[in-house]
Amino acid sequence: MAQKIFDFSDTKKLFQDFTDREKLLKRVTRYDMYKPMFYRSNLFTHSQHVAWIIHDLAPNLQQAFGDSINIAKAIIMALVHDDLEIIMGDVMSSHKENMNPEQTKELHQTEKKAIQEISKKFPEKVGPYNYIKLQLEANDLTTLEAQVFKYADWTDALAEALHEVYAGNTAFAINVSDKYGKNSTAFEYYIPRLTDFAQTYPKTAALFQTESPFLEKPKMLNFLEIAKNNSPHTINSIINSVNYPLYDHWKQIIKQYAAPEIAKLLYKQIEFK
16 A cells, blocks of 8 residues: 555656755765764764655555545655755754744744745756745644644654664663753654554544554653663664664665665764764
């Protein structure tokens, strides 16, 4: 059923007139507060992961919402949602959490300006959708498609952090302090928000009446101990389950959807202690 929703082989054609977009997205790395990040991701890989998560959830979305959700739109929204960060850089969620009202207001204004600026660089439409409107919709989080995208966005962010601690990276299990104050770990930030997602975004409630590893409530564990007792991933270890459903399934869909050279990034360490 899900295979009829969106054909990822058409992605290059979808963005063929978006000059240098892929290169620009790859330049902006994620989780820059954490050093090292053994398997450092960038905006391009992250946006792909988010789209794949939505695609994997397509049967659940159809079961929950029928024709009232446009899954293809949510997938394309996922692919473009971080394009504004080509202009403004990646802003970590834990930093947003620590911002005061004035800083939050300023960030929202910066985001809107970045959307306007990046929209001047690229074509007016991406597939059948208006490019700037799609980004504004993703930013405002009022539609069902935008809220589904946001759930997938947070799911990937948590999975990236889990990937680090299950590779023995203790940095991801320790609170980092900077100009914003003491920042939540990815686990402290994302696990409660994913757990309470249906309460925060009631439009999505029916989705959580369906079954998927991505929809199980993620558990808060002693991630520092997990990191201390694990070591970097290998081509053989990456296929092993760690009994954390969201993370185990995340690895599976990357291997399912990604080209071989991208799937290798699951175990190709690029940063070291």
